[in-house]
Amino acid sequence: MVDANIILQFIVNGIVYGSIIAVGAMALTLVFGVLEFINFAHGEYMTLGAYLAFVFNVQFGLPIWAAFVVTLPLMAVFSVGADRIVFKPMRGDNHVTILIASIGLSFVLRNVIRMVWGVRKVGFKTPFFSGYKVGPVTVTPETIAIFLTAVAIMGLVHYLFTRTMIGRVMRAISDNQDLAAASGIHTERIVIYTWALGGAMAGAAGILIGLQNVIGPMMGYNVLLAIFGAVVLGGIGNVYGALVGGLLIGILQKVSVAFLPSSYQITIVFVVLAVFFVYKPDGLFRSTTTV
Amino acid sequence: MTLLTVDSVTKRYGGLVAVDECSFEIGSDSLLGLIGPNGAGKTTLFNIITGLEDVDGGTIEIGGTRIENERPSRINREGIARSFQTTREWSRMTVMENLLLASPDQPGESPVLGVLNTPSVRETEAEKIEEASEVLRLVELYEKRNELASSLSVGQRKLLEIGRCLMTDPDLLLLDEPFAGVAPALVPVIAEHLGTLQGEDLSILIIEHNIDELSNLVEEILVMNNGQIMTRGAPEDVRRDREVQEAYLGGQ
Numbered sequence: 001m002v003d004a005n006i007i008l009q010f011i012v013n014g015i016v017y018g019s020i021i022a023v024g025a026m027a028l029t030l031v032f033g034v035l036e037f038i039n040f041a042h043g044e045y046m047t048l049g050a051y052l053a054f055v056f057n058v059q060f061g062l063p064i065w066a067a068f069v070v071t072l073p074l075m076a077v078f079s080v081g082a083d084r085i086v087f088k089p090m091r092g093d094n095h096v097t098i099l100i101a102s103i104g105l106s107f108v109l110r111n112v113i114r115m116v117w118g119v120r121k122v123g124f125k126t127p128f129f130s131g132y133k134v135g136p137v138t139v140t141p142e143t144i145a146i147f148l149t150a151v152a153i154m155g156l157v158h159y160l161f162t163r164t165m166i167g168r169v170m171r172a173i174s175d176n177q178d179l180a181a182a183s184g185i186h187t188e189r190i191v192i193y194t195w196a197l198g199g200a201m202a203g204a205a206g207i208l209i210g211l212q213n214v215i216g217p218m219m220g221y222n223v224l225l226a227i228f229g230a231v232v233l234g235g236i237g238n239v240y241g242a243l244v245g246g247l248l249i250g251i252l253q254k255v256s257v258a259f260l261p262s263s264y265q266i267t268i269v270f271v272v273l274a275v276f277f278v279y280k281p282d283g284l285f286r287s288t289t290t291v
Numbered sequence: 292m293t294l295l296t297v298d299s300v301t302k303r304y305g306g307l308v309a310v311d312e313c314s315f316e317i318g319s320d321s322l323l324g325l326i327g328p329n330g331a332g333k334t335t336l337f338n339i340i341t342g343l344e345d346v347d348g349g350t351i352e353i354g355g356t357r358i359e360n361e362r363p364s365r366i367n368r369e370g371i372a373r374s375f376q377t378t379r380e381w382s383r384m385t386v387m388e389n390l391l392l393a394s395p396d397q398p399g400e401s402p403v404l405g406v407l408n409t410p411s412v413r414e415t416e417a418e419k420i421e422e423a424s425e426v427l428r429l430v431e432l433y434e435k436r437n438e439l440a441s442s443l444s445v446g447q448r449k450l451l452e453i454g455r456c457l458m459t460d461p462d463l464l465l466l467d468e469p470f471a472g473v474a475p476a477l478v479p480v481i482a483e484h485l486g487t488l489q490g491e492d493l494s495i496l497i498i499e500h501n502i503d504e505l506s507n508l509v510e511e512i513l514v515m516n517n518g519q520i521m522t523r524g525a526p527e528d529v530r531r532d533r534e535v536q537e538a539y540l541g542g543q
Contacts, residue, residue, distance in 0.1 A: 165398040165412065166405025172381050172392045179379040181363035182341055182372070183393035184459050186400055188362070193402060 005136035010255045016143045018250020019150035020208045021223065025230035025242035026157060027201035033174030033237040034194040035087070037095050040102040042202055042227065043220030044109035049075045049203025050210035050219060051117050057124050064126050068149075068207050072200040079199020080192050106221070114217045121216040124207075146208045153204055154243055160197075161239065170194060174237065226253060229269050233276065235283030244284060294319040294494050295340070295371075295463055300349030300359070302335055302518075309335040311518030312349070317463065317496060322489040324505040324526070325498045327515030328538060333498045334376055336515070337465050341373045342366040353463065368395060372456035373465040376498075378448035380455075382441035386432055389440050389451060390423035391416075393458040423458060430454040430484060446477035453484065464488070464495045470504055482508050502530065514538070 028042045039045075049071055056067035086105050090098045131140035161167035173180045173190050181187045209219055230249045234241020249269055256268040295317040302310040310332045317323060327333050338344040340351055342363035351359040358366045372393075381389050391397065397419065398404035398412045427433040430450040435443065443451060449469050456464050469485070470478050486508060489495050496513075499505045505512060506526035513523040516538045522529065529535055 160406065164406050164408070165416070166402070167399075168384075168388065168392065169397070169399035169405070171384065175381045175383065176379055178343055178363075179375070179381070180392070182343065182367060182375075183455060184364050184367035184395055185392065186362075186364045189400060193405075 007255065007258055009137050010258050011251055012137050012139065013143075014251030014254030015247065016147045016250075017212065017254055018247035019147050019154075020205055020212065020246075021226050021230050021250045022243045022246025023150050023153050023201055023208065024205035024223065024227045025234070025246040026154070026239050027198045027205065028227055029231045029234065029237055029242040030157075030174075030201070030239055031194060031198040032231070033239070034170065034177070034191060035091075037087075037098045037102070038228070038231075038236075039198075040099065040224075041082070041106035041109055042102075043222075043224035044106050044113065045075065045079060045199060045202035046206030046209065046220035046223070047113055047215075047217060048078065048109060048220075049206035050215045051113060052203065053207045054117075054122060054124060054210065054215050058122070064124050064211070067124075068204070071203050071207060075203030076196035076200040079195045079202070082199075083191070083195045110217055110221065117217070119217060121214040123214050124211055126211065142211055146211055149204070150208060153201060157197075157201070157239065166190075166193065225266055226250075226269060229273055233273060233283055235285040238283070238285045241283060241285040292319045293317070294321075294354060296350075296352045297336075297340070298350045298352075300336075300339060300351060301347045302332075302339055302344065303347050308518055310339065310346075313515075313519050314349075315513060315520045315523070317494055319462070319494055320489065320492065321494045321511070322485070322509050323494070323496045324502075324509040324512040325496055325515060326500070326502055326505065326512055326529075331515040332518040333515050334467055337373055337467055337498065340366075340465065341371055367459055367461075370460075370462035371465065372459045372461035372463070374449070374452035374456060374467055374469060376467040376471065378445065378452055380440040380443075380448055380451055382439065384440060385437050386427065386440055386443070386451060387420065387423055387436040390426060390454055390458045391419050393455045394419045394422065395459060423454075426454045426457050429457070431480070444474065444477075446473040446481070449473055449477075449481060450484070453481070453488075457488070462492060462494065464493060466495065466497045468498055468500065470499060470501060478504065502526075506530070 024046060028039060031039055052074055053067040053071040056062045056070050057064050062070065082105065086101055087098055090101060126142065128141040131138045161171060169185060169190055170193065172185065173187055177187055206220055209223060226249050230245035231242050233248065234245030252272060253265040253269055256265055260268065293316050298314050299312045300310055301308065301312055313336065325333055335344065339346050342361050345360045349359065350357060353369050353371060356369055358369055381392065398415055404412050424433060427436055430453055432447060432450055432454060435447065440451060469481055473481065485495060497505065497509065509526065511523060512526050512529045513520050514529060514535050521538065522532055522535060
């Protein structure tokens, strides 16, 4: 029998990891809501975010929080640029074409990252030191910082969608783009905002993964399956669904380690998902309408 | 005065010519009907005029400005609003929000004003809410303003579409089957609204299958067949026209 305290520790780990997955999944599903395609290069967006922050943090010597803050706008610009160059020319084409293009972009980015930064894994320079015990659970300042940052991002996104004018327009576009266009909303402009937000969030998720673990060319790709799982579990296109899905998948993955070898983590997730979809094929929340 | 000029517009889907060298004009302050058998190209024509689909040839002008193949939002700002055959609304938003989203120059499209709640943004919002309230009273949906659009009946959704179109302050309103699926009791309500709306610098073109309904409402009917306007005229003349009867009314 597994010790209850260990389970508790894994649940805490899962919540922290899940909060990162949730941020990544919210970004992916946000872009899907507006553009109706799943960006397979999303993993590399996260990786790139982590490496950019690494450059600012380790090579330029900025504190990690400053590196984080500087990286996000750069990732927003990168994401919009990638859209202009790669995806925009194909808008209106078959969705499969754009999907394949995003897989191509994923390969290109991953290998450019390998060329620039090499394959050796690196890490951020942080002022954090070893963890301390809260009851039976060990937490590190890193995990607390990661979790709080993820929650802050979620809070900001929620604020954006529910309290701001731009959020209202974004919701409208992800709900019905033709209607928005016919009603005089400059949809292409909102597409740009969406990519910017999605890119910045992907970068943020990448940095958080790098903080929790290490930075390497495959880091984003390695969590992409979990993120896909979270997106689909929450109902594809639904930002809040992705949040819940991310947390559930994170917890599931980490708790599974208590019972099975850690390499089975993602297998467990997909077995559970497969069973879940037999009963609820649309995900936890209806996906026809987003956010 | 001519408001809309459609000149030799053509739209092909592969080998199928949906709109074939179609030409017609709409004057300002007019109330017109557009009829034609299924597949005549009526909805495609609406999609082309509003920019949801590109043309393969021909030109479209509103108020002297060329708009063919322009993006839909720009065409809307040039003064053309439309409703959809199967009603479209932002279903998880309130009736009020549905109208606000259609209002021109909303702060939500600006990257700075869109995220800030500055006093000027709040002031603009208050003005828009005032304007939207007026429109909602006009289409008798004011009482429903805080309800989700998904809770409305089909007829109310048709009214919501008209309200949304009016928010964009159009010169030309294109309505795709505004009476289809509407409870019979609501049909005269919608018709009456359309009657009162016309004039005041607004022209309305209505696609409708029910020629009886149209005849009581519009001044003139355009008949579309095989992607072209085959004839146009006063409702009673169109009904008597033998070609129209053969093409549309099945020769009855």
